[in-house]
Amino acid sequence: xxxxxxxxxxxxxxxxxxxxxxxxxxxxxxxxxxxxxxxxxxxxxxxxxxxxxxxxxxxxxxxxxxxxxxxxxxxxxxxxxxxxxxxxxxxxxxxxxxxxxxxxxxxxxxxxxxxxxxxxxxxxxxxxxxxxxxxxxxxxxxxxxxxxxxxxxxxxxxxxxxxxxxxxxxxxxxxxxxxxxxxxxxxxxxxxxxxxxxxxxxxxxxxxxxxxxxxxxxxxxxxxxxxxxxxxxxxxxxxxxxxxxxxxxxxxxxxxxxxxxxxxxxxxxxxxxxxxxxxxxxxx
Numbered sequence: 538x539x540x541x542x543x544x545x546x547x548x549x550x551x552x553x554x555x556x557x558x559x560x561x562x563x564x565x566x567x568x569x570x571x572x573x574x575x576x577x578x579x580x581x582x583x584x585x586x587x588x589x590x591x592x593x594x595x596x597x598x599x600x601x602x603x604x605x606x607x608x609x610x611x612x613x614x615x616x617x618x619x620x621x622x623x624x625x626x627x628x629x630x631x632x633x634x635x636x637x638x639x640x641x642x643x644x645x646x647x648x649x650x651x652x653x654x655x656x657x658x659x660x661x662x663x664x665x666x667x668x669x670x671x672x673x674x675x676x677x678x679x680x681x682x683x684x685x686x687x688x689x690x691x692x693x694x695x696x697x698x699x700x701x702x703x704x705x706x707x708x709x710x711x712x713x714x715x716x717x718x719x720x721x722x723x724x725x726x727x728x729x730x731x732x733x734x735x736x737x738x739x740x741x742x743x744x745x746x747x748x749x750x751x752x753x754x755x756x757x758x759x760x761x762x763x764x765x766x767x768x769x770x771x772x773x774x775x776x777x778x779x780x781x782x783x784x785x786x787x788x789x790x791x792x793x794x795x796x797x798x799x800x801x802x803x804x805x806x807x808x809x810x811x812x813x814x815x816x817x818x819x820x821x
Contacts, residue, residue: 616645635666662697667704699735709746724749756787763794783811
């Protein structure tokens with residue numbers, strides 16, 4: 538074949554593809570678009586804003602997004618979340634779909650935001666399947682500091698019934714001093730807080746946070762934790778972890794990721810043991 542004949546054949550194969558690409562999303566069937574929306578709608582940083590934005594692109598996009606309840610099933614509390622946005626997402630999620638609740642309590646979050654968010658979401662508590670609490674140590678402009686205990690306590694005071702809750706994630710972020718200086722704060726405990734009514738809670742995930750042994754999680758079966766071992770706190774960190782694990786009576790699966798800080802002493806002197814009678818899977 539001559540070069541011109543090869544080019545003609547190439548153009549013949551490429552023509553239909555170029556024709557479809559020139560139409561963009563219009564050439565995709567609804568089933569494919571719905572799959573793409575599912576990946577894009579619940580971004581970790583933007584929350585359900587993506588679902589809202591997609592619903593405003595065109596009549597077709599709006600029909601597809603409003604027809605998929607799962608796109609609205611994650612309720613986010615960020616520093617700029619509005620009451621109208623949260624209520625809109627709850628309404629569009631339907632009346633029976635599982636809900637994922639994500640609270641990002643940064644130093645930019647107004648003091649009253651947590652209570653307002655819980656007041657809006659409390660009527661849907663029976664549908665919560667997962668709850669993620671991301672908290673800072675740094676104080677906000679009003680001098681108030683969000684921490685995991687504060688946030689867990691605020692939810693506990695609501696006396697919510699959480700029959701579908703299966704996963705709880707607790708994340709305590711490091712924002713202390715300068716960016717190159719990390720600090721660790723032990724759990725203040727759950728003393729005096731109302732117990733959680735979450736009979737089906739099975740999985741607890743923690744990042745840079747060790748729950749108090751008084752937390753109401755004795756029958757959790759799976760525990761996952763990622764923790765940075767710091768120079769001046771290593772023994773306290775490991776000691777507190779072992780105390781907490783000793784209260785996890787129903788634990789069967791555990792995964793620990795321990796990251797040694799660059800300046801940490803790699804010699805740990807731990808004079809404590811713990812026993813998990815039902816533990817069958819352990820990954821370090």
